[in-house]
Amino acid sequence: MTIKNTSYYGIYDAWGKMATLNLDPGAKIHGEQLVREDGKEYRVWDPRRSKLGAAVMKDLQTWPFEKGTRVLYLGAAAGVTPSFISDIVGEEGRVYAVEFSPECIKELVLRCENRKNIWPILADARLPQKYDYVGEVDVLFEDVAQPDQDRILVINARYLKKGGIAMIAVKSQSIDVTLKPHEVYKKVIEGLSDTFEILEKIELDPYEKHHLFIVCRKK
Ligand SMILES: C[S@@+](CC[C@H](N)C(=O)[O-])C[C@H]1O[C@@H](n2cnc3c(N)ncnc32)[C@H](O)[C@@H]1O
Structure with missing residues (x-):
C-alpha cells in the first residue's frame, strides 16, 4: 500500500503528495494528476492552487471536514478548492458554492x-x-479577495451553526496596499472578533504571498 491516510480526514498521502479520493472518477477539474491504487482513483491536490491545501501544508490544526459535512463556500471561482472539499465530504456532504462571476460559475458547473x-x-x-x-x-469558508472580506464573513455567519468553524483566506493587498500585511491582518481580526473566537492564524507563504489563513469558531 503506497497511498496512505493522513491525520486530515479525506486527505491521502500519495508518494509525498496530498491527494483526495476522486468522487468523479476519470474527471479532472484543472489538469491535476490522477493516480490509481487498488481500484481507487485519487486526485493530487496542489497547495499552490488552493489556499486550503496551502494551510494543510503549513500544519493547519483545525480540520472540520468529515463525511457528510455541509459547507458554505464563498468565492468558489471555477471550483478548484470546492472540488477537493467535495471529494472529502463525499456524497452525503454538501458544498454550497457561491460565486458572483457568471463566467466562473459557468466553468464550475461544466x-x-x-x-x-x-x-x-x-x-x-x-x-x-x-x-x-x-x-x-x-463550516463557512471564504476566499473572495475583497476589501470588506471580514464583513462578508460576519454577515454569512448567520448560516453557520453555533460553535461551527469558519475559515478565511485574507489577501492583504486586496484590502489596503498602503498598509503592511500584518497591520491589515490585525484590522481583519478585529472585525471578526465580535462574532468569532480566533483559533489559528497561518501565513501561507511560500504557497501564497501576503495571505493569512484564519480559522475561527462562531461564538
Ligand atoms: C481567489 S478566487 C477564489 C479561488 C477559489 N476559492 C479556489 O481556491 O478554487 C476569488 C473568487 O471570489 C469571487 N468573488 C469576489 N467577491 C465576491 C463576492 N462578493 N461574492 C461572490 N464571489 C465573489 C471572485 O469572482 C473570484 O472568482
Whole structure:
C-alpha cells in the first residue's frame, strides 16, 4: 500500500503528495494528476492552487471536514478548492458554492456537473439573504479577495451553526496596499472578533504571498 491516510480526514498521502479520493472518477477539474491504487482513483491536490491545501501544508490544526459535512463556500471561482472539499465530504456532504462571476460559475458547473454534492450559487456573498435556502451549515469558508472580506464573513455567519468553524483566506493587498500585511491582518481580526473566537492564524507563504489563513469558531 503506497497511498496512505493522513491525520486530515479525506486527505491521502500519495508518494509525498496530498491527494483526495476522486468522487468523479476519470474527471479532472484543472489538469491535476490522477493516480490509481487498488481500484481507487485519487486526485493530487496542489497547495499552490488552493489556499486550503496551502494551510494543510503549513500544519493547519483545525480540520472540520468529515463525511457528510455541509459547507458554505464563498468565492468558489471555477471550483478548484470546492472540488477537493467535495471529494472529502463525499456524497452525503454538501458544498454550497457561491460565486458572483457568471463566467466562473459557468466553468464550475461544466467541470463539476457530475458532483452532486456541489450546489453552484450565482450570487454576491454581500447579499446572503439571496441564498437563505442553504439553511444551517457546519463550516463557512471564504476566499473572495475583497476589501470588506471580514464583513462578508460576519454577515454569512448567520448560516453557520453555533460553535461551527469558519475559515478565511485574507489577501492583504486586496484590502489596503498602503498598509503592511500584518497591520491589515490585525484590522481583519478585529472585525471578526465580535462574532468569532480566533483559533489559528497561518501565513501561507511560500504557497501564497501576503495571505493569512484564519480559522475561527462562531461564538
Ligand atoms: C481567489 S478566487 C477564489 C479561488 C477559489 N476559492 C479556489 O481556491 O478554487 C476569488 C473568487 O471570489 C469571487 N468573488 C469576489 N467577491 C465576491 C463576492 N462578493 N461574492 C461572490 N464571489 C465573489 C471572485 O469572482 C473570484 O472568482
